[in-house]
Amino acid sequence: MAANEIRLDAEARTEFGKGAARRIRRDHKIPAVLYGHGTDPVHLTLPGHETMLALKNPNAILTIVLEGGENLALAKDVQRDPIKPVIDHVDLVIVRRGEKVTVDVVVHVEGEAAPETNVIVENGTLSVEADAMSIPESLTVSVEGLEAGSQVLAKDVELPSGVSLAADEELLVVNVTQQISEEEMEAELAEAEAEAGIEHEESDEEAAEREAAEGEEGEGDGESEGSDDEGDSDKE
Incomplete structure (x- = not known):
């Protein structure tokens, strides 16, 4: 047996449909189908825990043991539950020793x-x-x-x-x-947001900084005006 070859004891499956699949999964098993090399598809049930461990390596060779016979197979498609850590269904394709895949x-x-x-x-x-x-x-x-x-x-x-x-x-x-600096990253993000027309509400901190800057500008204008008045008085 190859290092990545794993044996799984399967059971033939005769019930189909969503209801049957739910019953199989409640028994901690996984519905599957085995096909390839000109054979008719075989519907079967795999042991849940062992199959999940085996498929941690997605390219593991699986020896499917069913009713006394064996087939080497690769997992072709694995359907997983979007929320729960369980497998919903597995498609298995038959392979042969020495075959290129x-x-x-x-x-x-x-x-x-x-x-x-x-x-x-x-x-x-x-x-x-x-x-x-x-x-x-x-x-x-x-x-x-x-x-x-x-x-x-x-x-x-x-x-x-x-x-x-x-x-x-x-x-x-x-x-x-x-690697770009944090400042460059922020500048690129701001430019991208501006191009996309995204606007952000001004935070309290930003508002305070803006008001402080405007206040400083106002004081500077006042001092300039005062100096002009004094100059005019001297002239008089």
């Missing part, structure tokens, strides 16, 4: 870029082709010492032996940009 593999970034830079992961997964039994759990991209303006494209990512790139070679994976 195309999957999305997570990209992990390691290392420290040059000072005063931001490392932006533009694409967190990369599509690759690999033997079904040798799918990498992740791909590593090093940004160690990279200066602002550096980019890591899909073609730059080192792939394990036997794995080939299925994504566009020019796909931007990691972008290293110049």
Whole structure:
């Protein structure tokens, strides 16, 4: 058994519809369908806890044990509840040993870029082709010492032996940009809001600062006028 191969004991499913699916999930199980390689779709039920653990690695090879038979499968589509931490349904596609499959593999970034830079992961997964039994759990991209303006494209990512790139070679994976100051960020935000026509109500603090500034300007005008009057008196 491969390192990422997991056995799951399944049960045949004969009831369908939303009501049946809810009953299955109440029993802490997951409705699923298994298909591929010219076979008719098989509707089944998977053990909830074991399946959730198995699918923490989305590309894990699952050995589906059903009524004495076994099939190797990959999770093609996993439907998750938007609120609860549960899986609603799983589509499984049958694979064969030695078969090439195309999957999305997570990209992990390691290392420290040059000072005063931001490392932006533009694409967190990369599509690759690999033997079904040798799918990498992740791909590593090093940004160690990279200066602002550096980019890591899909073609730059080192792939394990036997794995080939299925994504566009020019796909931007990691972008290293110049870090901007807080003042520059606030200025850019203000400019963007102004272009969008967004206006903010003046806060009490801002109002107090504005009134104080206006008061200082008023005092300055008064002093200037007084000086002019005195000059006129001397002339008389």
